[in-house]
Amino acid sequence: MWIVILTTATTIILIAAGTIIFVKNKIRIRRALAAGGNSALPIELNWTKGLRHTITMYLAPVIILALPFVSGHKPTINDFFQAATIYLAINYLKMIYWK
Amino acid sequence: MAKKYKSDDFSDLMAVSLIAVVSLLAYNDQKAISQTKSAVSFIFFMFMLMVLLIFALILFLNSRKSETDSKESLRLGGIQMVNLSQNQALKHDLLLYSMPIIVLFIPLAGGEKIVFNDILQVIVAFLALAYLKIIYWGKIF
DSSP states (O other), X not given: OHHHHHHHHHHHHHHHHHHHHHHXXXXXXXXXXXXXXXXXXXXXXXHHHHHHHHHHXXXXXXXXXXXXXXXXXXXXXXXXXXXXXXHHHHHHHHHHHHO | OOOOOHHHHHHHHHHHHHHHHHHHHHOOTTSOHHHHXXXXXXXXXXXXXXXXXXXXXXXXXXXXXXXXXXXXXXXXXXXXXXXXXXXXXXXXXXXXXXXXXXXXXXXXXXXXXXXXXXXXXHHHHXXXXXXXXXXXXXXXX
């Protein structure tokens, strides 16, 4: 029963926070467009950022796949799909920032 | 004949003592030779894994150290000033809050129940995406 409560609470928190942040981003975009441009801040894309991004991209799926071992289970096809999802999300972010 | 460096002696010594330690750890006269061989290969595999992890850690720490050193970055040929746009922040935030929910509900789609592991996996997914947000924007919100 407590896992249902935990799942519901996690989902509600994520959806609420996501909605708030989405609205905030929309307001920022509208203000930036009104001010003339959409660029937010200049940053320096160097190889260290790329390296950290790549390490995260490959380490996060590994941790997700390894977590069942910690609690004494074996990974199933669901864990594989979870790892694949997060890998694809981070890869998409790499595409966003590095073109 | 190749020139022999002083450090060669040291690395020879290290290699020999490594093999000795591994063999000592794996040696057991109750076991058959094939079992001992498999134990040696297993320990070597674990050792190589450990070395790889340490190497990755050293690379990671070095990257953080030289990040403050702009000369170093220039020498390695890679400063590229880019204007991030708010659209990128919007996409990143959408992923940051929607991916954990998808990860959480994948077991239900596969016909299994959600267990505590899935909550931990959600936390890992959220932290990874939040870390990337900190890398590029310096803030989560």
